[in-house]
Amino acid sequence: MLRGLDIRDMLIIDRLELSFAPGLNVLTGETGAGKSILLDALGFVLGWRGRAELVRAGAEQGEVTAEFALEAGHPAQAVLEEAGIPASDELILRRVNTADGRKTAWVNDRRVSGEVLRALSDVLVELHGQQDDRGLLNPRGHRELLDEFGGIDTAPARAAWRARRVAAVALEEARAAQAALAAEEEFLRHAAGELTKLDPQPGEEAELDARRRLMQAASRIREDIRRAHQALGPEGAEGMLSDASRWLDGAAEAAEGRLDGPLEALSRAVDALGEAEQGVADALDALSHDPRELEAAEERLFAIRGLARKHGVAPDELAALAAELSAKLETLDAGEGGIATLEKAARAAEAAYEAAADRLTEARARAAAKLDRAMGAELAPLKMERAVFTTQIEPGEPGPEGVDAVTFTVATNPGAPAGPLNKIASGGELSRFLLALKVCLTRHATGLTMIFDEIDRGVGGATADAVGRRLAALAREGQVLVVTHSPQVAAMAAHHWRVEKRVAKGQTLSTVTPLDAPSRVDELARMLAGETVTEEARAAARALLAG
Template sequence: MLTRLSIRNIVLIEALDLDFVRGLGVLTGETGAGKSILLDALGLVLGDRAETALVRAGESKASVTASFEFASLPVSVAEALDDADMDIEPGEPLLIRRQVKADGGSKAFINDQPASVALLRELAPALVELHGQHDDRGLVNPRGHRMLLDRYADIDLGALEGRWKNWATAEAKLAEARHSQEQAKLDEDLLIAHLAELTTLEPAVGEEEQLAGQRSDMQKGEKLAGELEDLRHIWEGSDSPLASLRVAARKLDRIAPEHPMLTEALAALDRAVIEAGEAEDKLEGAARALVHDPAALDAAETRLFELRAMARKHRCDVDALPELMVEMRAKLDAIEGGDAELGTLESAARDARDAYLKTAEKAQAARAKAAKVLDKAVAAELAPLKLDAARFQTSITTLPEEKWGAHGMDAAEFLIATNPGADFAPLAKIASGGELSRFILALKVALAEKGGAATIIFDEIDRGVGGAVASAIGERLARLASAEGQLLAVTHSPQVAARGAMHYMIAKASSGTVTKTSVVLLDQIGRQDEIARMLSGAEVTPEARAQADRLLEGI
């Protein structure tokens, strides 16, 4: 709940610190005293737009700090803070501070950690619920009506959400499989043709490198054939250099013992014969290796060109063609087995839909039952609030399937008819300002103890009503505060003000050209004086004081 509100330099408020407790707190004061300034200041920490006009004249900036305390953080608040990576210690107050600069711009902080305005707006619904004559949120907004009805009916949406996710997942898998199958069938003929080509070609890993090597060797042999033939003629025959060296070696062998130099010459000549012999062997080996068969060369080139053309066609390397064949066969096998898989997925999706539908229908029945109880509860509150001719109805409609979701298959909206015979219509379109506030109060009383924001604020809910109705409003506000924990009411009605557990008086005072708004927490005597003023006007009469005493004593 809201425990403290500190305001600095907001419009007419120079410095103000207000402490709040549980129960009903009332704020009173003359028209124009500045009650709306307090609500504007509170709106800043709840993410409202930061208008530079809110900064007090002559000041460079303004700030508002609100402190909220909880036995444990509301789940939505804890989740939002966790998503924003903000650490709040258990039991630690939630301090929201907003600064506004006179020259534009604003900053927000949560427990002194920088925060976005979007985060403040996300937290706001769980912190403060504001109802006024021009309220376009809260109970007036039909977007929240189903949630309120579900809370009233104690519907646990966890199972329904789980069934919805299961169905959505099953449908997604089915859609993906159908798309893949349709695409595969479109490609089936092409796959068969491509696989037939590859099967005929029978590519092998490493074949390109082997063929390229063979082709290169044969092309070299073709180029060197003439030179090798000339060399063969030089090395062959009795007059070849090698034969001459051998003859010379034999002759030298006979005379070598005659002189050491001859012996050395013979050794050198023997080495030359050996080297020449090795050269001859190498030449013969090269000739054999480089021999080329034109038909074999043509066959190698043809095969190599076919492999490379196929690789270009499929935009891959030649060595990747065998793996491509495996993939194509797998795709064709998948197409053949795809119908069976689709049947399994379709069955799973039907089962998931049936499970969701069963749970959604159960929630729908619970909503319909709770709606009747809620309609009676609200109807019982209308007559005391001078809305005797009005009727209230909770409308539940089944949505088209494409709009079903984790919440179920229903839309819920609170409708009213203010005159006999009139058609039911949305709250905001039918009720006048005063009627709307009273309808909201009746609805809040009927929904009491079913949870809501930590703090509820009613802004001038008693405008335009007489004493008996104001008394009924005050009694219901007090009852609602007892159920909800904390409720603040801005009021002009003494009957409502008398119900407050805490009473704040808002006053405006001028000194020269400076005007300031102040807020005072009244004691018992102060409350008597303020309620007497509300009863009698500017001049407080003894009769007004006596009536104020009776109001306070009658609570």
């Protein structure tokens, strides 16, 4: 509920403090007195888009502060929490507009953006007039309004829509992947066949290269090693040492010990020579290879390197490439079965969405019948008992909120064709239709301040009285602010202010005065009689106030 509005240096207001209360609050005054300026100021502090030039001439800046009282669980508290602002039962909005156009806003002394202000305004205030600022005349919003009226939960349909979309995307991606694989099937099968036949292993290329180099080197050095082995053998050093040892051993006894040392050294030499000969023999064996083995190693090495160049990978990555190509072929071969599974899932998701959409359609049909009955009951007191309001539900484009296109239509006379509100109803009729809609659609709204800007324009007499009574009934459940030129509507107010202009020091300023009982009589008499207020007009005003 709006408790107070403080306006400083905005348009033709220098300083104005207003205190509002629950129930029906009415603002009256001459045309051009500044009633719309109050709404401009309130819209400014709520972040609405409005006039570009708001600062009063000669002032450095304009400022508007609005104070709201929040009941427990008010939707504004969720907005505050999301914005990181501590929530309480009091909400103070303040916004400043400098002369050069800069705007700055605070919520409970926390600096905020215009987006936060507008999010709060959506749950704090609802402005309504013949221009239908909230969108009652725009069919694009009718479905949402019907859902709000009927308490219809669209979450299951939204979840089904998302699941449908996910399933459709998965199927589309699988089909695209299958098509891409099919396009390169010939290459895949040829390449995978080559790799499978060769079966390259990680590290094999380096091992083959080392073996090849060793075998190539063996061909060059093996002859020298063979000659060395021959020189060390029985026909070479080994035979000569054996002869020397035999000859010295035969002469040792006669040499009286002089040959013992040489014999021992010769024995050690024979042992070392044997080790050398064995090592050379082992080397000869190791370097022995079949020429065909070298040829085979070179062929495999060249084959591995050739495939690596062909596929643009390192030789050690060929095994991983082979596995990847094989996996693609498996996917291709199994693709039809996988796509069939995804198609089944997509059909199931589509069926689930259609079922959820059908339930929404049924719920909306019930809500539409209920709204049409409620509107019939509201139109009768507004002197429109012959008018027919109909909520049309037709097939529309599928979406997260179902498949229904909802339009509010009216027929103002029996037998006349129904049509959209803003095309069928006249100005006075439109006001009453919109008021009836407002009463029906906000019947269960709590904590919302509703503002009606001259919604009674174009009606008078008994019809204006009926409009005033509906506004008063609506205000019993909360807070309603009405800008009006109708004395019948003003007479229903629980709180009444008069807006008027005055000239001070050569400047035109707007003031707002709360009216007591005698002042209300005078104001209603002015509204009834015009500039010259007569006693007859005052008597009529007292009659209006008496109800």
